[in-house]
Amino acid sequence: MQSAAYGPLMIRTAILGASGYVGGELLRLLAAHPALVPAKLFGESKAGQPVSSAHPHLAAAFADRSFEKFGDRALDDVDLVFAALPHGHSQRLAATILDRQIPFVDLGADFRLNDSATYERWYGDAHEAPELLDRFVYGIPELHRDAIRSAKAVAAAGCYATAAILALKPLVDAGMIDPASMIVDAASGVSGAGREAKEATGFSNVDGSFAAYGLVSHRHTAEMEMATGGTVLFTPHLVPMTRGILATCYATTTGEGDPLDFLRVAYADEPFVHVTDQPPATKWVAGSNGVQVTARRDDRTGRILALSAIDNLGKGAAGQMIQCANLMLGLDEGAGLSPIGVFP
């Protein structure tokens, strides 16, 4: 379960963005991790405040800890960096971390795409560190395990992208669907929008309501296309729930057989991916690093339907970051993680 290089169960981990929701989930998971130790908790806006001010659920476990500012000596004695920062911040920080050769798992979108032109097209402004793009491996362990294992820097996949890609990629690879025809109709819990106060994510606005957003222009489309090698029309929706993403994916059938069989083969040895013959519900994986996927063939309309459910803060964020780090550090890939959701 542990890497010789790092000594007995003591990898000093820095978290950038420790006061956000993903930061809190990282802390919750690291509190039970056998090797990763939450050594430095950076949170600019809450620097100096106790951890419990942002994360009251961690009050007992992090009783004497506070958030710090990211200063000059921030990375001294740090063995691993997790960043869960607002979009754009990683572009400015990455060089500092990479220069020090510290293993780095970034949840930002900054280094997910593999060319700066695609980045610019979807994100609207020029990339500030395009020369670093090829230093990062795109990170979904089930699909890019070897590359992650040997990487120094990983750009963990986005939550929507993780759900959609895990449902679609095996079917593209099997020649079962036309990659030019993919539609991803997905829905997320509200925590995916972060913890910053916004009227749009206020309780009274969201409760009892279901709506789409980012029509035909959501940035995560680019990741889905990069990772599947096809064309995707992506429509995200906001669900009145806190955690969870369900991706309902459609594509034109091009191959024979039952798509469920291909998913079963693809994920036979994956501890975190469960192929089910039931339509998966987000609550089945809430609070976990699990994924549940299914698929159907509809010969009447000539389409394949593939669905996957994850927790956007788990497999879609903190869980996946830890899974990537475990691989990078030579630890047991599943250390500190579980596929079991908190249900009901």
Place this chain on the structure above:
Amino acid sequence: MQSAAYGPLMIRTAILGASGYVGGELLRLLAAHPALVPAKLFGESKAGQPVSSAHPHLAAAFADRSFEKFGDRALDDVDLVFAALPHGHSQRLAATILDRQIPFVDLGADFRLNDSATYERWYGDAHEAPELLDRFVYGIPELHRDAIRSAKAVAAAGCYATAAILALKPLVDAGMIDPASMIVDAASGVSGAGREAKEATGFSNVDGSFAAYGLVSHRHTAEMEMATGGTVLFTPHLVPMTRGILATCYATTTGEGDPLDFLRVAYADEPFVHVTDQPPATKWVAGSNGVQVTARRDDRTGRILALSAIDNLGKGAAGQMIQCANLMLGLDEGAGLSPIGVFP
């Protein structure tokens, strides 16, 4: 606002299924209707019990009323029948009502399809009254106003179907989309499943969860295909909210122009349909007979995206039934109805 034939504001209305959620919504709306009077409230399983036992929100307004059994003289002195019964019941009752020439608005799926073969294919068993199928007009007032006006029996459209058809039909008619390519990815609040106690719709099961169901086989597909004249792949989802349906629809683009313009033209004079340039949220129409629709053209993927939001108990059920009845009886079509949702 009133029809000479029925005298001053006094149309004696019978409700079959008065103790269910749609029944309760009909009573709520009729309590403020200028002409329709809730004269007989049939509810087999709760016969003899006070209205407030099933509908505590109506306690003040229906203080001395109880549910009745549907007996021999049930339809005496009745000017209008609303039926909101479990699937299959209307097939057995319809002849009795039609024989008496009483205007009849049925919310069941029994008489929505126009041929018994299609019914059998989707519903799995033979229709018990196929000879009555052509006596019913399919009822979405915005699309079938004249037919409803002259009908004696209307099969009000289902909630999912109403949402999807209102989004797609104008675009099919305008030649903007390929009718063979339609995908309807829709999501409903839990009240759409009725009030019968089921584990699947228990609070603990649904809260915090989002899932699809009825994959590639949901019966309402047939209505959508009949009313649009195309082929539909329909995936319904359950949302942790009580009321509301959002239909997110996809189809291959075949025409020029902005689909929003076509929707604006189609619904320019419709008091209950609001064409918006924002993605509509279900809460904007909760508790109302309103519909909010939008659309987008995505030339990158060659597809049109059309969305519509309704309240499944309002425009998707009780509201639409009343709107149909108003037309059938020569009343003001909007009597007792509002497009304004209860928000937040």
Place this chain on the structure above:
Amino acid sequence: MQSAAYGPLMIRTAILGASGYVGGELLRLLAAHPALVPAKLFGESKAGQPVSSAHPHLAAAFADRSFEKFGDRALDDVDLVFAALPHGHSQRLAATILDRQIPFVDLGADFRLNDSATYERWYGDAHEAPELLDRFVYGIPELHRDAIRSAKAVAAAGCYATAAILALKPLVDAGMIDPASMIVDAASGVSGAGREAKEATGFSNVDGSFAAYGLVSHRHTAEMEMATGGTVLFTPHLVPMTRGILATCYATTTGEGDPLDFLRVAYADEPFVHVTDQPPATKWVAGSNGVQVTARRDDRTGRILALSAIDNLGKGAAGQMIQCANLMLGLDEGAGLSPIGVFP
């Protein structure tokens, strides 16, 4: 239904704070009111923006309307003023409105208490217009009907206070409970906190959570004590729901008999108050001006338990404001209002 003084159904109403949640509820109700016309919609922060930007549910009904700034001629041709402003604003505006003799219903807390010392004790700063305090009548129509009818200015009761007072006052008056012993343990939906974006009322924070706040110091305690003439320990809670208040009240028993009987007598002729023998649920009155109350005598512990449910935006705000205005203007007290909740 209408007052001779105001002509046929045309009372020009100004709303201060029209872009907030209470403002939206006032507009929703006024859209169906037979006499009050929403003539001027003041909303400082959203001045110039269309009504639908803040109130998408009103998009169809207020299609061409925008919010205005409250300028010099704001009150010209205005027959009635509703104010639903953040705490403190009314103190600065009241004189202007009163000077013009325009009937004024204020939802703010500024003029609810009848002496400035009590105000200062609970609100922490000096009242800016203490000389106007006695120009306002405290407004719960069921308890202060005559005073409201002859008032020019009404301070509508707060939402928590309305619920608690309607449950307790008849029992105090009947000598059934010791007024020195009252405990009000109440819970509110999140819309009571207004629509301003705050982390505390963000969806992810509230969903799945129940908590108390304002322990032993909530300002509405003062109103409850003033209106009941006793001493109250008040604990408010936040419920993961949008609308509704339930007050669960306790007091030491001092009299004989069943408290339910006293409530039945007190509210026998009240169209908006329903005395029930069931524990009332907030959803039974959601979206309405209704109140449902019950009570129990527990001789084992020597206490009376009294509960009441209202919609904080309805009877606890916009509904009560309209009910007060109807009285002040000599209209039918229930015009534009309903006791029927939107259920489920």
Place this chain on the structure above:
Amino acid sequence: MQSAAYGPLMIRTAILGASGYVGGELLRLLAAHPALVPAKLFGESKAGQPVSSAHPHLAAAFADRSFEKFGDRALDDVDLVFAALPHGHSQRLAATILDRQIPFVDLGADFRLNDSATYERWYGDAHEAPELLDRFVYGIPELHRDAIRSAKAVAAAGCYATAAILALKPLVDAGMIDPASMIVDAASGVSGAGREAKEATGFSNVDGSFAAYGLVSHRHTAEMEMATGGTVLFTPHLVPMTRGILATCYATTTGEGDPLDFLRVAYADEPFVHVTDQPPATKWVAGSNGVQVTARRDDRTGRILALSAIDNLGKGAAGQMIQCANLMLGLDEGAGLSPIGVFP
């Protein structure tokens, strides 16, 4: 962390009621427990069905397991029994388990009270095994640790009772409150009502609603009185959330000092109880075995206010059962448990 008596980390555990919500939570926790092994999963109504049919969140971890009927050899090779059965079942089963000397943790209410007369008064019928009552220790480890450690049978405290007693008991013991004056106003998530389908706990009924139930007669009152030694007026409420209990408790002040100090002293060494100066929210302890408590002194009204938050399925059920079992078996008391909630 392990008991010599039981060998290396291998205590064969039987769960009665394994298909219910508490059963599922026990399985989720045991999957990560270092010593307790879920060896036999009894579930009468679902016998023969796979675990994933009732607990889809456990699909990956319990892939090949099914529920069994409780037959003659059910307890062979069993080292520990957990029972989470509907009320009344334990009275019939207890003798069988006790006769075999198998350590037994029962979550039912059957053996919580220490005399059959009190049982009969609150539960309405005669106890079927009164001779076994004194074989059971009432189980809240923080208050009855030594007794549990040496017990063969523990009746784990109910969820409401656990929350209320942990808030009140230290204040009674300190002489800070009058034990004759206690009021417990508490609210629970819906999972507390079990997973059986009931209209009252259907999503549409509960969502957006808050209500009290069991007025002045809830059975858990008896436990609270037994464990605190005082008199309690208890009012439970149902909150539209799945997990969590908040107890808001009131009592007349009889002593000096700050109640928060007494709580801090009482719980200084308790790993699962966190004394906070903030009003605790249920979400802070969701999915955990944690408790967060606070208190206030209100000299204005002469009362103490004490609040505590737990997860009804965690510290209020499965977590507490495991904590008791750990003590009974000589394991680390916190094995397999965490005080950290899943937030947000």
